[in-house]
Amino acid sequence: MARKEIQDKLLRLGTDVVGQIKKGDNPYVSIPVRALSNVKFSESKKTLSLGTQESKRYFVNVAHARKFMQTLLVTSFCKDLVEHDIHASIREAYYSLKRNIADTHENTFEEQGESDPIIVDLEVMLDILREQLHLNADRSGVAAGKVTVEDRGDIIDWSKLGSGGWSIPSNVEDIRFRKIDAKFVLVVEKNATFDRLNEDKFWAKHDCVLIGTHGQAARGTKRLIHNIHLQSKLPVYVFTDADAYGYYIYSVIKSGSINLAHASEEFATPSAKFIGLTMADIENFGLQKYTIRATDQDIKRAREMLKYPWFGAKEWQAELKLMIERKIKAEQEALASRHLKFVSEEYLPQKIKKKEFLP
Amino acid sequence: MATGVTPPAERITDNTAEFNSEDFFKKTYRESNVAEFFRRNLHMLGYAGPLRNLTTIVHEFVTNALDACEEGNILPEVTVELQEIGERDFMVSVQDNGTGMPESYIPKLLGKMLAGTKFHRYIQSRGQQGIGAAGAIMFAHMTTGQPIKIVTSGGNGTILTAVMDIDIKKNEPVIFELQKAKGKWRGTKIIAHYKDVLYQKSEQGVTEYLRRTAMANPHAKIVLKEPDGNIVTFDKSAKKIPPKPVEMQQHPLGITADDLRGLAANTEARKLGTFLSASLSRVSSAKAEEIAKLCPGVNFAMDPKEMTHLQAETIIKAFKQVKFIAPATEGLVPIGEDQVAESLKNLLKPNFYSVVTRPPAIYRGGIPFQIEVGLAYEGGAGKIATLKQDGFTVTARVAEIMRFTNRVPLLFDAGGCAITQAVKSVEWKRYHISDFENSPMTVVVNFISPHVPYTSAGKQALSDDEDIIQELRFALMDAGRKLKSHLSGIRREQARTRRNELFNKYIPEISRSLSKITKASEPDIRGRLQKIVNAKLKKGDIEGEEELEAEASGPKRKPSDENGPGED
Structure with a gap:
């Protein structure tokens, strides 16, 4: 999206509100509702998208006034950023906008927890990504593989970055892929698993792009997976713990999330497949003694996920039900119970060879 | 025995x-x-510890002073002076502007106690506590052996000064010196020397006693010269002397066998039957005959003075089986709503107050009484207390209860008193007082009756008779309702201001942002927003209250219900 177009969208939001004020109306902004009730799952695209429900945020409304003020503050801040071509983290945005409201003991924002959702509101309202608004989320995520990228004029070879790998920036919009020499992309949840596979040079031995998400994938990481796939059409396999949290991480990479349902087109990788750990792996790889008892929270979460349409596939329904029934979970690291290199030398090669994936 | x-x-x-x-x-x-x-019997007569001793002494003399003034239709001006001689050693003087005492009357200061009569006039009076000035004089004799000094004049140009003591052997007052001097002055001043008395500025001390006396006697000016020379003045807020209470005949349902014999001792009637209808209210000769039929063992033609205790008990039992008209209540004299209000305003300067004088009622079937309640809120209402708050010591005004019987303050035994009980039993929340104990408020309750049912001889607490508690509660709730309507008015006003504030404070930030986004004129947007807000407020067209309440009080939605874990 061109910068001019983004500026126009921000300006239009402002002029709409000013127009209402000039008519003497109670001014408002319309925000698509970001909740499960307004999220649609497309069976054909395998992605989430936002429905048409909108809520109006009015100024003269006891419950809205403060957020209305905050929305305009963030809008004005983003317009400045785009105009002057500066980038800011969402934390910097919070500090830039936080100030005392004259004659009160109140601040425009009391904590970052107030400004972050307003930023998402603005993305959804304008249908612009925050990266395009020059706001950057926190980053986390590493990559390794026989890949060469160009980042702001620097050429980076992911195969020559030692034990740490390439740290994925929060904004990957301007990353260009020069070379991708791989047969698949392997995304792993845990840093420890990434380090194990990196040390074992798994990506060299098996020709893959290795990406570590460090828990729930950050926006930059999701976007990077999306972009690699878009450009190379390589299959994407996701490797997480066998628990509700891990399965959900996979689903967000594959189909998008409720919060980012408006941007699934940009972030989701619908062809991604789940490699493990699965409940079946526990038996097949002799991990029975290395499982953990699932907490009530895990079970509750799994029950909720049973109802999500994007977990509607019969394999996932069976997997979740089995987890609820057996009340257990297992970590990626449990595979080390066999031996340290078991994961890189036996588990993953075997799973890939047999194409044992969940959809 | x-x-x-x-x-x-x-x-x-x-x-x-x-x-x-x-x-x-x-x-x-x-x-x-x-x-x-x-x-x-010291403790029963109000002399129970050095702090209370001083309060009792002042009470006895001040009560006499107020009575003396009212008797002469004079608006009372009473000055109390405390001079510290040594530790627990004080000169106490009480001066009034009453009609003075004639020479012959001076010894009668000791009258009640020495005469030893048990007969009480059945009349609403202050003098139901203690045994009057006689006790106070006796206490001086006991603790210092010093005589008391009396200066008095009727305003006729002659001032009488007498020094007086008690001859313990003869049970008689002794006047040592009696001087007459020329001078234009009217009133009575009593000076006495005491030990075993303690002055404290506590809730049970002299200052508080006088403050409360002023509260219940708005027609009196009371001045206290404290031992440190400080002068506290409680000005009068009313210019009318209250009407004199009327002596009443006792109602048959309100007396005991002992009372009945007391009455009989003083009657002129020669037959028991005529005595009953002559000395008691609502007992016609027909009723007397009805009673006689219920007491076959008692000869109603006998001399009432010869009635034995047993016979009196039989008659009292018979009373309970007869239907009487309720006793007359005209003899009761409340302070009055207007005057209580003036008092509250004068002494507490509250932001809000409400006053209720209930119509007279009856307890034990035969004793008339009446309740008055004043509520004062904020301003100078409530007593100052030191509280711990978040680890800091702060002073704040908290609830205080001022109890009175026949305008006399009760400072002791608060816990065992029906008034305290009734106040605490009221659901103050209903009247917008969310936390009574910690509210800046004063509750004034005056109980009026010719016979005050104290819990004990200490005469500092009202017994918890059901009829009295109920009437107390009615009075308090009436007053609470009145206070509530004041408070809700104010709260509406505050809510309106808060709501104005809620929107107005955001106008500058919104205007500035919109101006930066669109280059529109900031002052123009600001002015227009202000108009929109004002119009909405004026119409009362404000939305979002329910939403806000739901957010504040409703169960918080678990994030997991709607969003995935750890999403950004």
């Missing part, structure tokens, strides 16, 4: 259980009975 000895002449029955030795009576009783009676 173990030995069955009855003290002669006087029926000092209840409180003399200890001195039952025959020897004692023979040798000493006649000579020192008054002093002995006094000493043995």
Whole structure:
């Protein structure tokens, strides 16, 4: 999206509100509702998208006034950023906008927890990504593989970055892929698993792009997976713990999330497949003694996920039900119970060879 | 009594259980009975500890002073002076502007106690606590041995000064010196020397006693010269002397066998039957006959003075089976709503107040009484307390209850008092007082009756008679309702201001942002927003209250219900 177009969208939001004020109306902004009730799952695209429900945020409304003020503050801040071509983290945005409201003991924002959702509101309202608004989320995520990228004029070879790998920036919009020499992309949840596979040079031995998400994938990481796939059409396999949290991480990479349902087109990788750990792996790889008892929270979460349409596939329904029934979970690291290199030398090669994936 | 000895002449029955030795009576009783009676009953007469001693002394003299002034139709101006001589050693003087005492009356200051009559006038009066000034004079004699000094004049140009003591042996007042001097002045001043008295600025001290006396007597000006020379003045807020309470006849349902014999001792009637209809209210001769039929063992033609206690009890039992008209209540004199209001305003300067004087009611079926309540809120209402708040010591005004019987403050035994009970039983939340104990408020309650049912001889707490509690609660709730309507008015006002504030404070930030986004004129947007807000507020067209309440009080939605874990 061109910068001019983004500026126009921000300006239009402002002029709409000013127009209402000039008519003497109670001014408002319309925000698509970001909740499960307004999220649609497309069976054909395998992605989430936002429905048409909108809520109006009015100024003269006891419950809205403060957020209305905050929305305009963030809008004005983003317009400045785009105009002057500066980038800011969402934390910097919070500090830039936080100030005392004259004659009160109140601040425009009391904590970052107030400004972050307003930023998402603005993305959804304008249908612009925050990266395009020059706001950057926190980053986390590493990559390794026989890949060469160009980042702001620097050429980076992911195969020559030692034990740490390439740290994925929060904004990957301007990353260009020069070379991708791989047969698949392997995304792993845990840093420890990434380090194990990196040390074992798994990506060299098996020709893959290795990406570590460090828990729930950050926006930059999701976007990077999306972009690699878009450009190379390589299959994407996701490797997480066998628990509700891990399965959900996979689903967000594959189909998008409720919060980012408006941007699934940009972030989701619908062809991604789940490699493990699965409940079946526990038996097949002799991990029975290395499982953990699932907490009530895990079970509750799994029950909720049973109802999500994007977990509607019969394999996932069976997997979740089995987890609820057996009340257990297992970590990626449990595979080390066999031996340290078991994961890189036996588990993953075997799973890939047999194409044992969940959809 | 173990030995069955009855003290002669006087029926000092209840409180003399200890001195039952025959020897004692023979040798000493006649000579020192008054002093002995006094000493043995100190605590029941209001002399129970140095702090209370001083309050009781002041109470006795001030009550006399107020009565003396009202008797002469004079708006009372009473000055109390406390001079510290040494530790627990004070000169106390009380001066009024009443009609003064004639020479012959001075010894009667000791009258009640020495006369030993048990007959009480059935009338609403202050003098139901203690045993009057006589006790206060006796207490001086006991603690310092010093005589008291009385200066008095009727305003006729002659001022009388008398020094007076009690001759314990003769049970008689002794006047040592009596001087007459020329001078234009009117009133009475009593000066007495006390030990075993303590001055404290506490809730039970003299200052508080006088403040509360002023509260219940808005027609009186009361001045206190404190030991440190500080002068506290409680000005009058009313210019009318309250009407005199009327002496009433006792109602048959309100008396005991002992009361009945007391009445009989003073009657001129020669037959029991005529005595009953002559001395009691609502007893016609027909009713007297009805009673006679219920008491076959009692001869109603007998001399009432010869009625035995047993016979009196039989008659009292019969009373309960007869239907009487309720007693007359005209004799009761409340302070009055207007005057209580003036008092509250004068002494507490509250932001809000409400006052209720209930219509007269009856307890025990035959004793008339009446309740008055004043509520004062914020301003100077409530007592100052030191509280711990978040680890800091702060002072704040908290609830105080001022109890009165026949305009006399009760400072002691608050916990055992029906008034305290009734106040605490009220659901103050209903009247917008969310936390009564910690609210800046003063509750004034005056109980009026010719017979005050105290819990004990200490006469500092009202007993919890059901009728009285109910009436107290009605009065408090009436007053609470009135206060609530004041408070809700104010709260609406505050809510409106808060709501104005809620929107107005955001206007500058919104205007600035919109101006930066669109280059529109900031002052123009600001002005227009202000108009929109004002119009909305004026129409009362404000939305979002329910949403806000739901957010604030409703169960918080678990994030997991709607969003995935750890999403950004």
